Amino acid sequence: MNINYICPHCNGYLSLNDCVIFSVRTAEFKVGLISLHPDLGNYTIKKHPGFEFDEGQELEFFCPICHSELDSDVHKRLARIIMIDENLNEFVVLFSRIAGEESTYKIIGETMEIFGDDSAEYIDFINLSTIF
């Protein structure tokens, strides 16, 4: 399987080995790098132990390459990146910016797959939205 995640602003690869790398800022303006698991629905996070934030905190996600904010027009608490699968299909991936909240959406055209125990949280906003 060869799945890649890219930044929607600079098209740079966010994928590195078995991780997806982000630059993150907390509500208290602490900054650090975190990596998310490339399997959607796997919420394993890796980060430096010195970069601390509590569950429920709203995190801002930035591209580590071009530093653009990875925000979404659908809902202010969702981040947006692009996923390219092994057949070169391009999906929009939205995920919650709230630490510990498990909400992920994989969208292509009018087809959506949802992941995570908290995915009901934003589903209405996505269904109502036509802008990605």
Ligand SMILES: [Zn+2]
């Ligand atoms: Zn970028």
